[in-house]
Amino acid sequence: MTSKPQTHVVIVSSPGVGHLVCDLELGNRLVADHNVHVTFFVVVESNSSAGESDLIQSARTQKLLDIIELPPVDISDKVEPNSPIFTRLTTIMRETNPILRSAISSLNPSPTALFVDIFGTPALDVADEFHMLKYVFVTSALPLALILYVPVLDKEVEGEYVVQKEPLRLPGCMPVRPADVVDPLLNRTKLEYRVFLQVGLEMRQSDGVLVNTWEDLDTTTLKAMREQEGYGSLAVYAVGPLVRPVKPSGLKCKLLDWLDEQPVESVIYISFGSAGVLSAQQITELAWGLELSRKSFIWVLRPPIKDKGGNALDYLPDGFLERTHNLGLVVTQWAPQSEILGHKSIGGFLSHCGWNSSLESILNGVPMIAWPLYAEQKMNATMLAEELGVAVRPKIAPTKGIVGREEIEMMVRKVMGDQEGMAMRARVKELKDSGEKACAEGGSSFNALTQLVKQCEMNLQRQKVK
Numbered sequence: 086m087t088s089k090p091q092t093h094v095v096i097v098s099s100p101g102v103g104h105l106v107c108d109l110e111l112g113n114r115l116v117a118d119h120n121v122h123v124t125f126f127v128v129v130e131s132n133s134s135a136g137e138s139d140l141i142q143s144a145r146t147q148k149l150l151d152i153i154e155l156p157p158v159d160i161s162d163k164v165e166p167n168s169p170i171f172t173r174l175t176t177i178m179r180e181t182n183p184i185l186r187s188a189i190s191s192l193n194p195s196p197t198a199l200f201v202d203i204f205g206t207p208a209l210d211v212a213d214e215f216h217m218l219k220y221v222f223v224t225s226a227l228p229l230a231l232i233l234y235v236p237v238l239d240k241e242v243e244g245e246y247v248v249q250k251e252p253l254r255l256p257g258c259m260p261v262r263p264a265d266v267v268d269p270l271l272n273r274t275k276l277e278y279r280v281f282l283q284v285g286l287e288m289r290q291s292d293g294v295l296v297n298t299w300e301d302l303d304t305t306t307l308k309a310m311r312e313q314e315g316y317g318s319l320a321v322y323a324v325g326p327l328v329r330p331v332k333p334s335g336l337k338c339k340l341l342d343w344l345d346e347q348p349v350e351s352v353i354y355i356s357f358g359s360a361g362v363l364s365a366q367q368i369t370e371l372a373w374g375l376e377l378s379r380k381s382f383i384w385v386l387r388p389p390i391k392d393k394g395g396n397a398l399d400y401l402p403d404g405f406l407e408r409t410h411n412l413g414l415v416v417t418q419w420a421p422q423s424e425i426l427g428h429k430s431i432g433g434f435l436s437h438c439g440w441n442s443s444l445e446s447i448l449n450g451v452p453m454i455a456w457p458l459y460a461e462q463k464m465n466a467t468m469l470a471e472e473l474g475v476a477v478r479p480k481i482a483p484t485k486g487i488v489g490r491e492e493i494e495m496m497v498r499k500v501m502g503d504q505e506g507m508a509m510r511a512r513v514k515e516l517k518d519s520g521e522k523a524c525a526e527g528g529s530s531f532n533a534l535t536q537l538v539k540q541c542e543m544n545l546q547r548q549k550v551k
């Protein structure tokens with residue numbers, strides 16, 4: 086009996102921790118659950134972060150993926166040094182195409198499908214050259230609907246989106262508040278906006294989009310993208326929640342040892358992701374808010390943007406560390422977030438609402454304080470607080486002003502235990518169960534990946550005929 090040839094696919098991960106985390110997890114699932122061979126190309130910037138190196142290193146140790154780092158490209162003559170993220174990363178990916186082309190041509194057996202993340206749509210052209218299927222893997226559902234629908238909004242809406250009196254209507258989806266729109270839509274006269282539009286159009290050329298969500302979490306938005314007009318009639322696969330699992334070997338460090346000594350669900354974890362920073366004044370208010378709440382905490386603290394590379398601890402109020410030394414820990418390095426959120430002592434998460442962090446919180450049954458800063462985080466925060474009921478959020482948007490210490494104290498107390506907090510905790514635990522079911526064998530996300538792999542196998546047959 087001849088065994089079926091193993092399907093070989095390529096994943097290309099653009100620079101940045103946020104994409105790398107879930108791209109790696111997509112690869113791991115394809116290998117571990119669906120017997121696919123995955124070549125994983127990582128595109129790095131010359132100044133890649135400790136977080137990226139850490140992730141690549143631990144993925145290499147797992148040995149599920151063939152990981153190949155592609156060399157950084159020089160884009161200094163293409164875009165301004167401080168260009169916003171969409172412009173910078175899509176330019177990097179476009180300039181990486183020749184390297185990618187050559188790397189794919191040397192793979193044996195030839196891969197049958199290419200998966201890119203949201204910044205990787207320029208690579209879809211390369212897939213065509215090799216008769217590969219091409220898919221785009223995106224974080225959350227409503228921001229995906231928005232990016233797919235922007236070419237329509239661009240024709241229909243006059244003036245800036247952020248000053249519209251009415252919410253933006255996406256057919257079949259929850260309306261999007263103008264104040265919540267993703268960063269590239271903040272100013273339609275900028276290059277970043279045109280790049281975002283272009284990504285939306287390039288995505289429509291793909292064979293489908295994968296979303297890091299699951300059918301029961303985003304039923305309405307997924308249905309809308311599949312059934313309503315204006316989204317490009319794409320196949321939409323909900324394949325999540327794909328999050329980094331807590332290391333089974335039991336990572337040992339001071340932080341986790343300290344957590345071991347704390348009571349169950351008694352500690353709030355505070356982090357603004359791989360790139361989020363607060364102003365000096367906001368750091369002061371947050372410190373006072375925490376101190377006033379008298380709740381235990383782990384705070385991943387970075388210096389304000391104007392002092393990149395400076396000492397974050399210099400921005401804490403005088404005497405804060407001494408007064409709170411029995412209460413909490415301040416971390417200035419890269420924190421082992423999955424392990425922290427997975428620890429039984431964590432009872433709340435003050436988060437910037439990056440989608441990976443949001444999913445990690447949900448899958449550990451941890452309610453949130455939603456503190457969105459950039460990218461699509463405001464949309465995520467609205468969903469977490471208003472639709473799912475698993476987060477509280479400050480009255481003032483943190484990007485619009487300073488959240489005061491009293492409000493922070495009140496939110497911390499709420500998420501860590503008052504009646505509303507307990508209701509959020511119960512709700513988030515329900516979501517955790519539903520997310521786990523979706524990914525288990527026979528669940529909706531597992532089945533979506535099975536279906537995708539079938540498409541890839543069929544393409545392998547077609548490639549052989551050509």
Ligand code: UDP
Nearest residue numbers: 103106358359360419420422439440441442
């Ligand atoms: N992360 C971490 N340690 C840190 C900061 C972040 O492990 O000190 C991880 C976090 O667990 C998550 C990812 O980095 O998996 C950040 O992704 P997210 O989408 O939440 O936010 P982004 O950094 O893309 O804004």
